[in-house]
Amino acid sequence: MTALAPTVAPTSTALLGGSIAAFGLPGATTAPAPAPLAEATFDELLACCVSERITGHLIAVLDAAALPATPTQRERAAHAHMRALARDLLLERLLVEVSSAFGAAGLEHRVLKGPVLAHTAYAAPELRSFADIDVLVRGDDFDRAVGVLEAAGGRRKYAEPRPGFTQRFGKGVAISIGPLDVDLHRTLAPGPFGLTIALDDLFDTPPTRCRIGGRELHGLGATPRFLHACVHAVLGDRIPRLVPLRDVGQLALTTPLDLDDVLATAERWRCRAVVQRASRLARHALGLTTLGPLDEWATDYRADRFERSALRSYVAPDRTYSLQAAAGVRALRGVGARAAYIRAMVVPSAQYVRDRDGGYVRRLGRALRLGGRALR
Amino acid sequence: MTTGPASDSATRPPRFAHSPTVLSRTTGETVILLTEHVDEPFELDAPAAAVWDTFATPRTLDDALGALGASFDAEPDRLEADVARVVGDLCARGALHAVG
Numbered sequence: 001m002t003a004l005a006p007t008v009a010p011t012s013t014a015l016l017g018g019s020i021a022a023f024g025l026p027g028a029t030t031a032p033a034p035a036p037l038a039e040a041t042f043d044e045l046l047a048c049c050v051s052e053r054i055t056g057h058l059i060a061v062l063d064a065a066a067l068p069a070t071p072t073q074r075e076r077a078a079h080a081h082m083r084a085l086a087r088d089l090l091l092e093r094l095l096v097e098v099s100s101a102f103g104a105a106g107l108e109h110r111v112l113k114g115p116v117l118a119h120t121a122y123a124a125p126e127l128r129s130f131a132d133i134d135v136l137v138r139g140d141d142f143d144r145a146v147g148v149l150e151a152a153g154g155r156r157k158y159a160e161p162r163p164g165f166t167q168r169f170g171k172g173v174a175i176s177i178g179p180l181d182v183d184l185h186r187t188l189a190p191g192p193f194g195l196t197i198a199l200d201d202l203f204d205t206p207p208t209r210c211r212i213g214g215r216e217l218h219g220l221g222a223t224p225r226f227l228h229a230c231v232h233a234v235l236g237d238r239i240p241r242l243v244p245l246r247d248v249g250q251l252a253l254t255t256p257l258d259l260d261d262v263l264a265t266a267e268r269w270r271c272r273a274v275v276q277r278a279s280r281l282a283r284h285a286l287g288l289t290t291l292g293p294l295d296e297w298a299t300d301y302r303a304d305r306f307e308r309s310a311l312r313s314y315v316a317p318d319r320t321y322s323l324q325a326a327a328g329v330r331a332l333r334g335v336g337a338r339a340a341y342i343r344a345m346v347v348p349s350a351q352y353v354r355d356r357d358g359g360y361v362r363r364l365g366r367a368l369r370l371g372g373r374a375l376r
Numbered sequence: 377m378t379t380g381p382a383s384d385s386a387t388r389p390p391r392f393a394h395s396p397t398v399l400s401r402t403t404g405e406t407v408i409l410l411t412e413h414v415d416e417p418f419e420l421d422a423p424a425a426a427v428w429d430t431f432a433t434p435r436t437l438d439d440a441l442g443a444l445g446a447s448f449d450a451e452p453d454r455l456e457a458d459v460a461r462v463v464g465d466l467c468a469r470g471a472l473h474a475v476g
Contacts, residue, residue, distance in 0.1 A: 059403060059404075063404075078403065078404065081403055082403060082406070082408065082419070085401040085403060085408050085417075086408055086410075086416075086417040088401065089399045089400075089401060089408060089409075089410040089417045090410065090417070092399050092410075093399055093410055096397075124402075125401065126401050126402065126403055212399070213396075213397050213398075213399050214395075214396035214397040
């Protein structure tokens with residue numbers, strides 16, 4: 001075994017999952033694996049890779065013999081990967097259809113995350129699977145874009161707090177089309193950080209281009225897409241998922257990135273604390289020795305009060321949608337905007353309350369409990 | 377007597393290429409394809425995947441046979457019949473198309 005042939009140390013499934021997600025990145029720390037995993041451990045690892053959507057990296061690890069495996073284990077991994085790839089193709093076709101429909105309706109849009117990253121940031125698209133498709137439109141176009149998707153058979157998964165709320169304040173809406181989902185975005189995150197992003201930046205920087213299914217698709221430009229990877233990694237799930245963390249590592253270490261521009265944009269978006277946390281999480285979860293020039297900045301940066309408070313509403317163990325919504329008030333500028341936002345949060349539509357809380361009585365009970373907790 | 381491109385195209389054997397709308401992924405020696413107007417992706421096994429790969433750039437059937445001959449230990453007639461069958465199937469599914 002030489003230093004040029006990195007392998008993975010099977011110390012625990014969680015660590016192993018991180019090592020697999022990091023496979024192939026410069027600076028990924030790896031150690032020799034002496035023998036195939038026991039069947040029960042492999043089962044656990046495969047379930048982790050399927051749920052984290054990193055079967056592509058698992059296959060790369062097995063192909064490189066960085067993790068010894070029995071023929072049965074290889075076959076099961078290959079089968080799981082084929083299922084993931086088949087779903088990726090169905091989602092890509094839906095993406096092409098959505099992009100074509102938006103194009104025909106004159107709706108400017110950007111493709112976020114999975115498919116464009118798979119085709120432009122990774123060595124092969126098979127390495128980056130995805131669960132749904134994410135498309136960003138301008139706030140002014142948001143309701144029209146929802147109409148286009150509904151006309152194509154789409155169905156909103158949740159009502160908005162009040163008519164026009166998402167177009168002005170919301171992150172976006174999930175729309176089911178058959179068995180697949182389109183996440184239609186107005187901004188990149190719910191809550192306060194979604195409200196501080198300069199949305200024009202997302203459209204005004206030169207897009208990343210790729211061709212899928214005969215159609216040219218536009219993703220975010222280099223700086224916004226790295227910041228979106230950080231936002232997704234840190235603010236997306238309470239326990240950060242490996243795919244967005246790998247995206248952070250992938251973009252930081254293998255694509256041209258102008259760090260000065262990244263940090264200046266993050267400052268303007270008031271989300272430098274998110275970038276700092278993303279770089280720390282990526283290094284830790286993926287076992288990377290470095291994220292390049294980002295390390296030094298992340299070590300020294302001290303977040304301001306707004307960023308600390310906003311970040312807490314996403315990463316606190318007791319995080320709730322209500323907590324994020326409340327933190328959103330501080331991110332808004334202007335009395336009118338704050339009043340409209342608060343009104344929608346305090347007196348939402350009946351449909352929204354049914355979707356989120358099951359009814360006004362339950363919502364009131366939850367509000368009282370949250371209030372009581374805040375007073376203690 | 378007719379001359380020029382029209383007569384050339386009438387006598388020239390057709391060239392085939394990947395359809396621009398087909399979506400694909402590769403894992404190991406297997407290729408997964410999804411074509412328009414079909415609900416399920418389908419898989420190509422290793423030999424069919426080799427034929428598919430050959431048409432990444434437009435080629436005639438004869439060109440493809442020349443490229444594939446070195447990879448397969450088969451009688452030329454048998455190879456030609458098998459490749460023609462795979463090409464026919466891929467064209468019928470909309471994964472390959474004839475180009476000018």
